Amino acid sequence: MLKNFNLSLVLAGVMGGAFAAPSAGVIPINTIQDLEHINSNLAGHYVLMKNLNLTGVKFMPIGSAQNQFTGYFDGGGHTLSNLTINVSKTNATGLFASVGEGAVIENLNLSNANVTGWVSTGILTGVNAGAINHVRISGNVTGDINTGGLVGANNVGKISYCSANVSVTANGNFAGGLVGGNSEGTIDHSFAIATVEDPNGNHVGGLVGDNYNGVISQSYAEGAVSGIDDVGGLSGGNDMGELSNAFANVSVNATGDFVGGLTGDNIESGNISNAYSLGHVSGGGIVGGLVGYSEGGVINAYWDLDTSGQEKSGGGVGESDLAMQNQNTYENWDFKTVWQMQKYPLLRN
Secondary structure: OHHHHHHHHHHHHHOOOOOOOOOOOOEEEOOHHHHHHHHHOOOOEEEEOOOEEOOOOOOOOEOOOOOOEOOEEEEEEEEEEOOEEEOOOOOOEOOEEEEOOOOEEEEEEEEEEEEEOOOOEOOOEEEEOOEEEEEEEEEEEEEOOOEEOOEEEEEOOEEEOOEEEEEEEEOOOOEEOOEEEEEOOEEEOOEEEEEEEOOOOOOEEOOEEEEEOOEEEEEEEEEEEEEOOOEEOOEEEEEOOEEEEEEEEEEEEEOOOOEEOOEEEEEOOOEEEEEEEOOOEEOOOOEEOOEEEEOOEEEEEEEEHHHHOOOOOOOOEEEOHHHHOOHHHOOOOOOOOOEEEOOOEEEOO
8 A cells, every 4th residue: 555655654764763861941741741731831842751641631732822832842752642632612722722933843643632623623733833843643633614634724834744644524614634724834745644524614635625825745645535615635725835746545525616636726826746646536516637627837747547537637637547657657757866656656755
């Protein structure tokens, strides 16, 4: 399976390495109480010293929508397991409610989490304007508008080398396996293996619900997504955004318009390059194998005619499944440093 190959790279390379004791001025986290005590200093420098099991703990988000975490949190490669958060009518829900500009969270695992919130909900954070690096999550997340496996709303934030193996259930617009809404944010070297269900919402994607003026590169999605309009395997919509060196192997099922194997729409000055999709695509209106509807540029991008069940697309080139397994199909792709061929092209990082 594709996911086993790339997941093994993440497990072996992203979280590896030795971990030293914190230096002076750094606050160690050894207990659940220490973790909760971050609320007393949201600008502090913290290091998680050991794995923590949060079974049976009614955990409340660190900070709030108004009081953002602005410090530095180093997970040290350790795991927080069985995090459970259940709040209603609350804006910004996750382990950290909201991560502000200048904040950094990295080297952390969140295993078997269950997070339920309202507007802007994610397992790690509801809203991100900081930097999130080398974070892996698994579990379930439920919310309304802006619901994502890792982050609900990535607003000008940067996400690098992160992964999500999740089930996402939303009851509003902007739902994604990694991020609900990516607004002027950057996502690179990341992936989601996800089931994303948003039966009453628009902008639903395997990686992100919507990419508004954001940049997504060297990332991919696998799994299944469902929604109404603007539904895609990687991104529900790409509005003035950039999608490059990316792929989706996602079953896409929508009841409305603008549905595609990679993205539902590619509008305004949106650009797609060096990308492909494999999943089956179905919708109730405007549907495409790669892109449902496009006003922007689509360059060196492909979809599988056989696996998608779609002969047309708003952009890109349709190829047979056999051709999709041939490196020569992919014009001007970097197979030295970015891609490598297995059965289909896979990202090296």
